[in-house]
Amino acid sequence: MTSVPDERFPLPEGFGPGSVWADRTGHRTLVGRTQRGVEIPIGHGEGEVNPGELLKLALIGCAGMSSDVNLSRRLGDDFAMRLWAHGTSDEADNRYLSIAEEVQLPLEGLTEKEIATVVKVFGRAVAAGCTVERSVVPGIEVTHRVLGAETDAPEEQA
Structure with a gap:
């Protein structure tokens, strides 16, 4: 259905x-x-999404879609994934100074080497394929972390 x-x-x-x-x-x-x-209510009231939430949803939506194919090769076609984005705007500057992204994946049963590969694949896929992040990052810092991976260090931007 096309809408105008x-x-x-x-x-x-x-x-x-x-x-x-x-x-x-x-x-x-x-x-x-x-x-x-598709219709999205935008605002600060009940049942509405505010612009900052839309920005964060766009970032994690793009990260999830960008990494999906590569992660499914390693975790199976029906793998579970939940992405989070955290951050509040700086009131003095009236902008987001940083947004922290985290992803939850089924890492149980994987070796440390396999987990490291999943983290690397996720980071590379997002860096290469996420148009939203590639557009936003020059202005704000966006970090990624695969929750449950052995290292808590943020994934380096490629």
């Missing part, structure tokens, strides 16, 4: 594949929409 904005405003010249839009629904509230018909 209603006719309250003309389509901008740049409207095309990948365009998204948000319509104001009230004081500091919007509904974000995609051309695939």
